[in-house]
Amino acid sequence: MSLLKLCNVSKIYNQGENRIFALDNVSMEIENGEFTAIVGKSGSGKSTLLNILGCLDTPDRGEYYLNGRSVEHLSENELSRIRNSTIGFVFQSFNLIPTLTAFENVELPLKYRGISKNERKCLALSALEEVGLSERARHNPSQLSGGQQQRVAIARAIASQPPLILADEPTGNLDTKSENDVIRILKRLNQSGRTVVVITHGKKLARVADRRITISDGRITH
Numbered sequence: 001m002s003l004l005k006l007c008n009v010s011k012i013y014n015q016g017e018n019r020i021f022a023l024d025n026v027s028m029e030i031e032n033g034e035f036t037a038i039v040g041k042s043g044s045g046k047s048t049l050l051n052i053l054g055c056l057d058t059p060d061r062g063e064y065y066l067n068g069r070s071v072e073h074l075s076e077n078e079l080s081r082i083r084n085s086t087i088g089f090v091f092q093s094f095n096l097i098p099t100l101t102a103f104e105n106v107e108l109p110l111k112y113r114g115i116s117k118n119e120r121k122c123l124a125l126s127a128l129e130e131v132g133l134s135e136r137a138r139h140n141p142s143q144l145s146g147g148q149q150q151r152v153a154i155a156r157a158i159a160s161q162p163p164l165i166l167a168d169e170p171t172g173n174l175d176t177k178s179e180n181d182v183i184r185i186l187k188r189l190n191q192s193g194r195t196v197v198v199i200t201h202g203k204k205l206a207r208v209a210d211r212r213i214t215i216s217d218g219r220i221t222h
Contacts, residue, residue, distance in 0.1 A: 055087070
């Protein structure tokens with residue numbers, strides 16, 4: 001059974017005479033444990049696709065199945081629980097809270113899940129160690145390089161040990177060394193059993209994926 005399955009999914013904006021299909025009858029499957037890169041030009045529909053895969057948005061047509069379960073009729077609370085328990089998100093802009101330390105940024109989502117203080121500490125420190133930043137746990141984002149901030153963001157995404165990582169241009173703002181660091185981390189996470197889906201313009205990141213899906217004008221071309 002596929003972890004992610006889209007069946008004839010469309011997402012339409014400006015529904016009326018001037019309809020724009022951000023996604024147009026898209027069907028695809030991603031298996032457990034795959035490392036998949038979604039590539040395409042700006043405006044091709046990549047981010048819309050990722051938002052639907054991450055249960056941040058819903059299709060206007062078609063069906064999306066996550067781990068065999070249709071998400072169509074789930075309530076917002078149920079979708080939120082799925083996002084919290086199943087999916088780790090990584091974004092190009094890091095989205096760290098500047099007044100919190102690296103440790104506190106990683107720990108914060110665990111608080112929202114009601115995890116005990118001692119367990120939160122173990123999970124957050126373990127995640128920071130996994131991305132090679134345990135010695136930077138008490139530093140604020142302003143004291144970290146861009147690459148280090150992105151690694152903190154990855155630690156935050158994996159702290160609750162979700163089976164699925166969704167990353168939107170995770171190396172887009174990074175220098176070459178930091179890009180290589182993030183690619184190695186994502187590859188290692190995949191090798192440890194997590195399913196990784198990345199949106200990327202970067203050829204280097206796309207090359208390390210098991211599979212590349214190209215999207216153009218809202219349609220998958222190959």
